[in-house]
Amino acid sequence: MAEIEMVIDSIRVSLMNYQRVVILKEKEGERYLPCWIGPAEADSIAVKMEGVRVPRPLTHDFVCSAIDRLGATVESAIVSELKKDTFYAKLLLNKEGKEIEIDCRPSDALAVAIRVGAPIFANEKVLEKAAILLDRETGKPIGTGVTAAEIESNKYGIFSESAQDILSLAEKEAKRLNHDFVGTGHLLLALVKGIPTTASEVLKNLGIELTKMPVEIEIDISQHLSIESVKTGLTSAIKETIELSIAEAKRLGAGQVQTEHILLGLIRQKDGIASNLLKNRGIDVESVYIELIRSYNQPGYRQQEPPEWKIKQS
Numbered sequence: 001m002a003e004i005e006m007v008i009d010s011i012r013v014s015l016m017n018y019q020r021v022v023i024l025k026e027k028e029g030e031r032y033l034p035c036w037i038g039p040a041e042a043d044s045i046a047v048k049m050e051g052v053r054v055p056r057p058l059t060h061d062f063v064c065s066a067i068d069r070l071g072a073t074v075e076s077a078i079v080s081e082l083k084k085d086t087f088y089a090k091l092l093l094n095k096e097g098k099e100i101e102i103d104c105r106p107s108d109a110l111a112v113a114i115r116v117g118a119p120i121f122a123n124e125k126v127l128e129k130a131a132i133l134l135d136r137e138t139g140k141p142i143g144t145g146v147t148a149a150e151i152e153s154n155k156y157g158i159f160s161e162s163a164q165d166i167l168s169l170a171e172k173e174a175k176r177l178n179h180d181f182v183g184t185g186h187l188l189l190a191l192v193k194g195i196p197t198t199a200s201e202v203l204k205n206l207g208i209e210l211t212k213m214p215v216e217i218e219i220d221i222s223q224h225l226s227i228e229s230v231k232t233g234l235t236s237a238i239k240e241t242i243e244l245s246i247a248e249a250k251r252l253g254a255g256q257v258q259t260e261h262i263l264l265g266l267i268r269q270k271d272g273i274a275s276n277l278l279k280n281r282g283i284d285v286e287s288v289y290i291e292l293i294r295s296y297n298q299p300g301y302r303q304q305e306p307p308e309w310k311i312k313q314s
Contacts, residue, residue, distance in 0.1 A: 003078060003121040006033065008049065008114060011042050022110060024079070024122060031131040033122055035079065035087050041107035048114045060111040067112075071095055077113035079106050079122040082129050158246060160256040162197050166190045170238075177218065183228040183235040184266055184274035185221040189214055191263060199259035202291040206283050220277050227273055237272030241265040252292075260292055 009025040020042035024033040072095040081088040089106040169190035228235040245265030266274040
């Protein structure tokens with residue numbers, strides 16, 4: 001099979017578990033290849049992509065120096081195989097006209113290649129199995145069940161620290177209930193059980209008893225499991241909620257998604273467990289907006305300065 005030249009498009013973070021994913025793009029085509037990598041390797045690649053100067057050599061700087069001192073050059077990095085959801089890669093070196101092939105992780109191959117300016121390739125079989133197409137206008141994958149929000153990088157500053165905590169807690173709540181998926185019910189549980197936030201304060205002001213609400217939500221989840229359940233991962237309802245939360249933040253002129261925007265996203269999502277539960281208790285978008293106006297006007301309330309929504313991608 002042919003090997004297709006790729007370029008590093010971006011490094012992003014999964015909202016499901018905050019693991020890093022490097023996005024490779026076909027140099028002369030429209031396919032994208034997402035590869036999961038570790039945080040240290042992601043940082044090592046990002047440092048070089050963004051031209052950050054470091055006081056001492058990183059591990060991959062050392063590898064490049066060692067290759068050079070041994071009289072070899074890096075010819076290319078190749079994402080060569082995909083077996084049981086694990087990517088395999090190799091570095092091709094040249095020493096005195098002799099080709100040397102080194103088995104390695106894709107993250108290490110990419111980190112070395114980007115440092116020496118070597119081309120990056122992916123085997124066509126790998127692309128056939130795992131490549132996706134992205135809509136140019138929306139950034140959403142075409143023809144897959146994954147949303148752009150799932151792999152949106154927190155480096156873009158979209159989610160505040162408190163919002164990230166709520167998303168993480170939602171996953172923990174799902175695991176506690178022995179669910180392999182994360183739905184809007186788990187997200188609502190996180191909002192009412194987590195540390196006090198603007199969202200929980202709004203719910204309390206609207207008559208929700210936060211100490212009693214978790215039991216009601218768990219009962220609702222168990223009784224209406226079929227509404228959202230999937231085998232694993234994020235339900236379509238929670239994916240839509242995340243996108244609606246981002247839209248709410250932008251609509252309200254916030255630089256980051258806060259917990260109150262997540263609450264609004266849950267309500268605006270039409271047919272999820274959380275939206276049904278909240279609406280049955282008389283909580284709608286208008287009532288939340290009214291409470292937010294009161295909160296924002298309280299003395300001492302300070303909204304974070306909005307950061308850039310996007311960063312420059314290499």
